[in-house]
Amino acid sequence: GRILCQIHFILLFSRQGKLRLQKWYTTLPDKEKKKIIREIVQIILSRNQRTSSFVDWKDLKLVYKRYASLYFCCAIEDQDNELLTLEVVHRYVELLDRYFGNVCELDIIFNFEKAYFILDEFIIGGEVQETSKKTAVKAIEDSDMLQETVEEYMNKPAF
């Protein structure tokens, strides 16, 4: 059986349809994941700019928003609150922004593991775990400190 949760998955992809991040809170076989990603990226990219941020998709709802060249997309269950999910997306962008300082797509491409770590501090198992921006960023920075003492080069990209 497939386990359901509030947010089923989060996808980040570019305007060209390139996947930049995928986080699954449901267990699915890889094949299926790929199929879903392809389908959803296509659905969202084909949508008009001036449409709502919500799409009914199978038994789920897709909530997405475009920030600069990146689309952030969450799949939630039918009873879940769309606006709250938009806020979740926005909060994640804010966290990225605070961590990277004026985040851009390249930051996420080159530090994709950091993007995951930040996401993991914010959402766990599909549930929002930290509503305070400060606490979330602090947790990341503290754990970064742990590795910075040893290998600083991994944190601060040289490009």
Next chain:
Amino acid sequence: MALKMVKGSIDRMFDKNLQDLVRGIRNHKEDEAKYISQCIDEIKQELKQDNIAVKANAVCKLTYLQMLGYDISWAAFNIIEVMSASKFTFKRIGYLAASQCFHEGTDVIMLTTNQIRKDLSSPNQYDTGVALTGLSCFVTPDLARDLANDIMTLMSHTKPYIRKKAVLIMYKVFLKYPESLRPAFPRLKEKLEDPDPGVQSAAVNVICELARRNPKNYLSLAPLFFKLMTSSTNNWVLIKIIKLFGALTPLEPRLGKKLIEPLTNLIHSTEILTGICASVSVLISLSSGMPNHSASIQLCVQKLRILIEDSDQNLKYLGLLAMSKILKTHPKSVQSHKDLILQCLDDKDESIRLRALDLLYGMVSKKNLMEIVKKLMIHVDKAEGTTYRDELLTKIIDICSQSNYQYITNFEWYISILVELTRLEGTRHGHLIAAQMLDVAIRVKAIRKFAVSQMAMLLDNAHLIASNTQRNGICEVLYAAAWICGEFSEHLEEANQTLEAMLRPKVTTLPGHIQAVYVQNMVKLYASILQQKEQAGEKEAAQEITQLMIERLPQFVQSADLEVQERASCILQLIKYIQKLQVKEVPVAEEVIALFAGELNPVAPKAQKKVPVPEGLDLDAWINEPPSDSESEDEKPKTIFHEEEQRHTRHRQPEIDEEELARRREARKQEQANNPFYIKSSPSPQKRYQDTPGVEHIPVVQIDLSVPLKVPGMPMSDQYVKLEEERRHKQKLEKDKKKKKQKKEKRGKHHRHNSLHTESEEDIAPAHHVDIITEEMPENALPSDEDDKDPNDPYKALDIDLDKPLADSEKLPVQRHRNVETLKSPDSELPLEEKKSKKPKKKEKKHKDKERDKGKKKEKEKKVVEEEEEEEKKKSSKHKKKKHKKEKEEKSKDKKKSKKKSHHSEEEPPASVQNGTLEDEPLPPMSSYRLLAENPYIKMTYDIQGNLQNDSKVTVSVIFENKSTSFLKSMELNVLDSLNTKMLRPEGSSVHDGIPVPFQLPPGISNEAQFVFTLQSIVMAQKLKGTLSFIVKNDEGSTHEKLDFKLHFSCASYLITTPCYSDAFAKLLESGDLHMSSIKVDGISISFQHLLAKICFHHHFSVVERVDSCASMYSRSIQGHHVCLLVKKGENSVSIDGKCNDSTLLSNLLDEMKETLSKC
């Protein structure tokens, strides 16, 4: 400097780091796949090295490649290696990789259990955090079982960072290992009041998710959540709680009453749209049970209208979504916004258009169906893109056909709409239209003549439909047209012409299955023409038609489609034979007609499933004993004949005498009569359906054939809209006349009104007579649809009673020897024995420090560990005590419950919420519904609610419960009004008219109805005599029954729980405008807490302040009287001093309270 050196040396170790890989991929856009396969080869080499840093780097790169879609499952073991690294840097990468690519099928996952356990108990909170995060992604049932106890322990970790994560992961653990829910629940509940807001919100999250799936197990938490809701400042938490209440209120209506106010306030005050949406959705679900709150619904609709009118597409979308929720319970409030919703059909955004369509589906009524469909038809014409147009088409059909064509008043109109829809090019839904045509023609007998004429027209114009070459879905309608014309050929006026149309050569280009239906039905047509001609004595004409068939049929005999060919050649032979007989002047029509005699009735799709298993029939039992397992497959063929023979002899029936045969025949007849699948010869189907509920209320009117069949230049359905308007207008005029007449002859017989409102839907009588034949169902079919539930629902396993005390067997599996190790830092190598006692360990540590001389940081860490350890121990012992206490409490609670239950088994479960007055003590179950009257058929309980907005009205909610095994219908409630108190009746009805209860009651079902009463003075209690009349219907027939009752309006029912602050309360008492009175009741044994709860609950007060055994309470009447109480509890008594603007009201209220308390 030093850093640079380190960096340089590490750089050399890696061939490529992640950034290099990313850059490389970006630089190899043309041959990306090749480049990546190169990189993967490199990574494989790196993974073979012993250096963990190199491995981690490799795994990090793999994780990136995994995101790009490359399979990295082959590296699962390396990932585990990196997870096990002692350095956080690597561990973090390992866990990230694992969480991205591990799933239940990953076989090495079971190797991780011990590693994860070690990380969970690491002194470094980030190790623990990273393990928890990873676990949330790949927890399996095995991992959940093995680690449940560890995670549960972490819920009480000293660091909120860990507690928060542990609480959230617990939800995943519950899903994978449901047995952990009960043992972990008490601690989870504790976390609702965690000092850290993050942990608190995590706990709220988890419990909300749990409760949303199985709300009834969480009802007892309602008071706690209510407190959280009123105190929380965190919007995220607030929204979660509101959502939770949305799940709880359907089970506990009283909760809803409590919630209305805070939610309404929230909607009023909040600027956060999310909050509005969440509150609206809960309010909607609340109000479904309480029609009294139309004001709050009105508020919701207003707010939603603003959202829908907003230029922001998101708000528009959500507004529509929420509207559709309101629609389910309060269709009237939404229907007035029809125009707004129709406007949304023009929106650029397809998802908004689709939402609007959904809404329209629910908004239709008899009154507006035609109008809405007309608008939709316009959109069909305008629509660009087949997807949306097809969506519109299906919606039109859905809207019209919903609830058994409930809203269609004119079926000719509907047929015309269907015919108009056939003009759609390139639709995929031809079969849908066809199905509707068939369904309507079969089930609405009165429409057959019209339907046949329209279908004949379609057949005649088949070339228009069939020529539409692109994705020729629409030609499916010809299937329906051919069948309808054939089956109901007696209604055809120009049968010859239709037959000819069906025999055109062009027909052979249609799909095979349609041709097959053509062939079959042209014979039906032929048969009826034949009969017609023979009866008219036109022998020549009869022979001509036969000749025509013989000439044209061969084109079908040549068909490549097997079925067409088979039917055609069979029929051709038949007709050739008929021709021979005709030549001999033998009349044949009767016999040909006999081929198609009999009528088909529709059978409900679920009928087969609903056939009840006859008593005594065990479907699981073997009919024949199963062959024994010892028999091998090879031996079977040899014995098969022999065995069969044996069986024959064994089952041979004994000789039966004549009498026995007769008896059996009788029994079989009986059975056939009860068997829905046995086609009976004589009784007309009409008769059988008469008893089915829901059919007889459809009035029978003669068909109005004044409608022309075709109006040139105008779509036909539009004509119907016009005609219908005229008809309704006429009807209304007539009705008004009648009404006037009625008023004149007031003394005449009581006229029963169909509804409360003059402009209601029921007023519109259908234009024709809609004898929809209900689909056949077996007798005794179950009304419920249990089979629709999904047995694979993962939440089903979590439907667990959480209030039952824990049994020993339920404790979570604990790995004993690990427990000692739990708090050990991973790299300390102390032998186990040293951990046993505290003192030697400390010494040992000092000793060790000298020896090893590690960095200061390490020592600090250890100290932390020590402290944590001590604290942990204290905590756990505390916790144990607490647990004991709780268990005891729960037991006593259980006892109380069972005692109570023996008295009033029908009382509702506990959880009453009173302005946060509930503390630790559990309350006995209370219900505000009092018995109104009861007889063997029906039981009525009632509750009276006032409304602050209206000082002269109260609503009486009556729950009707059908106690019998019969069907109760036509319930009508009437009371004898007093001068002061009157039942609100629809305009124009007299005081002798009762009010119909708006539902019928199947056996064992209960439902609630509301009746509004107006009153002048509220200072005295009132009793009104009344009667409920109803019809009891069962197999033996129906009887008219009555039940008398006395409706008691206590003074308390005019009070409305209103919170009051202590300073305002003090001012009120000082003002001196209030009259005073007091009572004293002896022999009170219940606790003060319960006593207050009772006053709050039954008399609608709220506690202002409570000090020891003394409390001040406040309430307000619907007419604005302030009522203040001072309640003091003595040894065995209680005294109440009251102050109120009106002395009569006060003394009456106190008397009522005295009565309540004397029962305690």
